Amino acid sequence: MLAQLSAFLTHPVTATVLLVVGIAGIALELLFLSSGLLAAAGIAGFGMYFLGYYLAGYASLGDLAVFGLGIVLLLLELVVPSFGILSVLGAICLFGGVLMASSDPKEAAIILGIALLLSVVVIALAVKYFNHRGVWNRFILREQLTSEQGFTSSPDRVYLLDAEGTAITPLRPAGTALIGDARVDVVTDGEFIEKGKPIKVTYVEGNRIVVKEIRPLVNP
Template sequence: MLAEQLSAFLTHPVTATVLLIVGIVGIALELLFFSSGLLAAAGIAGFALYFLGFYLAGFAGFGDLAVFGIGILLLILELVVPSFGILSVLGAICLFGGVMMASSDPKEAAIMLGVALLVAIIAVAFAIKHFKHRGVWNRFILREQLTADKGFISHPDRSFLVGKTGEAITPLRPAGTALLDGERVDVVTDGSFIPTGRAVIVVQVEGTRIVVREYNQTDTKEAMK
């Protein structure tokens, strides 16, 4: 008697539609926002109660549950092994197929599923609008620009070396090492060869590339002006 009452309540079109809404919204939001399984659990519970009602009524069989179970498994695999939505689509097809197969009236089930999908789309759109900063897409998008004015630098700023003089401690052919401000620095010339021990002056700094040329008397005169 209790099973019949429970079955009648769960298979009522309004109740069944609400359960489908809970199931679809829960699964969809879990895939979009990764809520540590809470939304997925709510979604599975909604679908489980839907199937329970039709199972108690004698309409849902193990085949229907198997199709639905495959859908759940595919969605779980999507969470673990991202497939660019392929597993999600296949899982959704299995879920909806199981729902249609379990119902006593496929036409009525299609109507309930259509209403549930419409409500679910509205609910998901609302969630995306208000919680978009927590969406799964943020894992693939760099939302903040890493600029120097925000304190982000990819390498030490060596621009202060421009105009500094030092000594080539290895042959510069054209790359090599020079001693600048008491520090060994990798440098490159503008194409000329500079032997070891020659004085050099830094003429350009581009990121990690430090360009030098041989220091001469002209540089001394210019510095004195």
């Protein structure tokens, strides 16, 4: 029974499928964070691969340890950025463990190469059709916020144009004025306006509100 199971699991086609499941499962888990379901499938795929060669008497615990080290290094790369060094070392251990466990490293290299190509295809299709669920969506803004959608980058204060008020702080040239019942941050064109002087809004652009002092008319 065990011999039949081992022969089935170590068959080139079965071994290729198991490696595809293993590689794609772990990669897709990292890309989509599926609560561990894809990672579990990936680990199961690799586990069955090693089980077949272990039952056949080729794989040892040392081979599995090398493979496990590769997994650990890849996971560390996610939390300890190493400019790709941990990823490279992890991949070497990962694939080294797969090759070491096989009875024929040359055949295992061919199987691994085919599995990698198929995994790339599976991952590319998953990214294409499930792009909206990728982890990158947590770090980028998916929608452009426009005024047509009801969003504005700053309060619209055009209504303050030509409004009059009082400087409640010295304007040198920036300060605060009381316009109506609201305290508004304002700026002059460069002139100095003392506290308590009457002012008038002459220009509004976003948050920039320009005012000037209202000077009394001088009778001739």
